[in-house]
Amino acid sequence: MNLTLDRERFVSTMKAQAEIGGTDGGGLHRLTLSDDDKEIRDWFAEQMDAEGLETRVDTFGNMFGRRAGTDPDAKPVMVGSHLDSQPYGGIYDGALGVIAALEFVRTLNDEGIETTHPIEVVNWTNEEGSRFQPAMQGSGVWAGVLDIEAEYAKTDADGAVFEDELERIGYKGDEPCEPPEAYEAYFELHVEQGPYLEENEKEVGVVTGVVGFTWGAITFYGDADHSGPTPMHYRKDALVAAADVITQIRRIPSTLGDRTVGTTGYMDVKPNSINIIPDEVTFTWGFRDPEEEIIEEARSRVLQEAEWAAEREGIEWEFEDRMRVSPVHFADRTVDAVQTAADDLGYDSMRIFSGAGHDASYMDRICDTAMVFAVSENGKSHNEDEYTSWDDCYTAAQTIANAALTIAQGDGREDGE
Numbered sequence: 056m057n058l059t060l061d062r063e064r065f066v067s068t069m070k071a072q073a074e075i076g077g078t079d080g081g082g083l084h085r086l087t088l089s090d091d092d093k094e095i096r097d098w099f100a101e102q103m104d105a106e107g108l109e110t111r112v113d114t115f116g117n118m119f120g121r122r123a124g125t126d127p128d129a130k131p132v133m134v135g136s137h138l139d140s141q142p143y144g145g146i147y148d149g150a151l152g153v154i155a156a157l158e159f160v161r162t163l164n165d166e167g168i169e170t171t172h173p174i175e176v177v178n179w180t181n182e183e184g185s186r187f188q189p190a191m192q193g194s195g196v197w198a199g200v201l202d203i204e205a206e207y208a209k210t211d212a213d214g215a216v217f218e219d220e221l222e223r224i225g226y227k228g229d230e231p232c233e234p235p236e237a238y239e240a241y242f243e244l245h246v247e248q249g250p251y252l253e254e255n256e257k258e259v260g261v262v263t264g265v266v267g268f269t270w271g272a273i274t275f276y277g278d279a280d281h282s283g284p285t286p287m288h289y290r291k292d293a294l295v296a297a298a299d300v301i302t303q304i305r306r307i308p309s310t311l312g313d314r315t316v317g318t319t320g321y322m323d324v325k326p327n328s329i330n331i332i333p334d335e336v337t338f339t340w341g342f343r344d345p346e347e348e349i350i351e352e353a354r355s356r357v358l359q360e361a362e363w364a365a366e367r368e369g370i371e372w373e374f375e376d377r378m379r380v381s382p383v384h385f386a387d388r389t390v391d392a393v394q395t396a397a398d399d400l401g402y403d404s405m406r407i408f409s410g411a412g413h414d415a416s417y418m419d420r421i422c423d424t425a426m427v428f429a430v431s432e433n434g435k436s437h438n439e440d441e442y443t444s445w446d447d448c449y450t451a452a453q454t455i456a457n458a459a460l461t462i463a464q465g466d467g468r469e470d471g472e
Contacts, residue, residue, distance in 0.1 A: 145441020
């Protein structure tokens with residue numbers, strides 16, 4: 056028997072969350088540990104309390120709500136995502152997964168359905184990595200990949216310290232930021248943030264894994280001088296070197312793989328005056344691919360390009376690795392649970408590899424993991440034009456709820472269990 060979520064309530068709840076930090080352009084500006092983040096967290100805590108969930112907040116601000124199972128020895132099945140947003144991002148990214156998890160629990164309560172395994176709803180802290188870097192910070196600390204003290208010390212562009220802001224909004228909890236026990240499975244729903252489902256006219260995506268990626272920054276140190284009297288052959292222009300490398304960041308992916316992408320999303324030029332030759336430029340690289348070897352090759356190539364550019368311009372340079380996540384291939388049994396749910400519900404699905412990083416990347420280290428993608432219109436995300444129809448949101452929510460229920464009822468176990 057398929058579980059049927061309350062579509063009207065689900066959509067209404069999605070609209071309610073979008074009002075907290077909503078923008079005039081119909082998007083969402085709800086940055087990690089901001090006042091709006093506190094408000095959405097308070098709201099989410101109220102929703103969990105209303106469903107009788109046993110709630111807890113860990114020392115990094117990750118929020119959990121547990122619905123008991125019938126077997127006291129059964130491992131929990133976790134479902135969720137994140138409630139923080141990009142600067143002037145969309146209303147679906149992250150929040151859709153949390154609201155779907157909440158509606159899943161509501162429906163179980165409405166129908167009086169008991170599960171063998173406990174169900175645990177989660178809101179991860181700072182998945183986006185916009186205000187504080189790196190991304191997927193809360194799940195990374197929880198999974199033991201990131202050091203909590205190092206992450207506490209991170210600062211935003213204005214110098215605000217992560218730990219101070221966490222305490223300011225009242226979400227530095229008492230629970231240790233680590234798994235309190237073994238987990239059975241983790242399921243995460245997200246908008247695709249890409250064009251593949253729409254291009255292939257599919258209703259829902261069965262995610263088989265998540266790309267790995269490398270983030271870093273390069274700084275060139277030239278000589279500031281007057282842009283008028285200084286002859287061209289006297290110049291040591293940090294921005295010229297940076298421009299050469301940034302062009303290569305765009306070109307490198309086409310020489311590596313069909314799914315390789317590369318981006319420079321940030322640049323800081325000093326002194327940033329129209330009549331002064333730039334003497335210091337910092338910019339970022341970001342490469343993603345499903346294969347570990349290609350990611351390493353992309354990183355190696357961009358650093359080689361930086362060395363050559365510095366030599367041509369006669370300047371110094373340095374680099375900083377900011378984040379490194381390996382590709383993840385999800386377990387067959389959880390992926391199969393998602394595929395079976397989509398098939399049983401009559402949805403036209405396709406298997407797809409995620410081109411964006413998600414908390415599921417770190418959760419895969421803890422337990423069997425899978426994801427569901429909802430269709431993204433025009434592949435837009437991380438801006439106010441992000442759009443997924445309510446029909447597509449509901450289709451994806453139905454799929455993840457039924458997949459999670461399969462595992463929570465004790466089906467889809469590993470061999471020998």
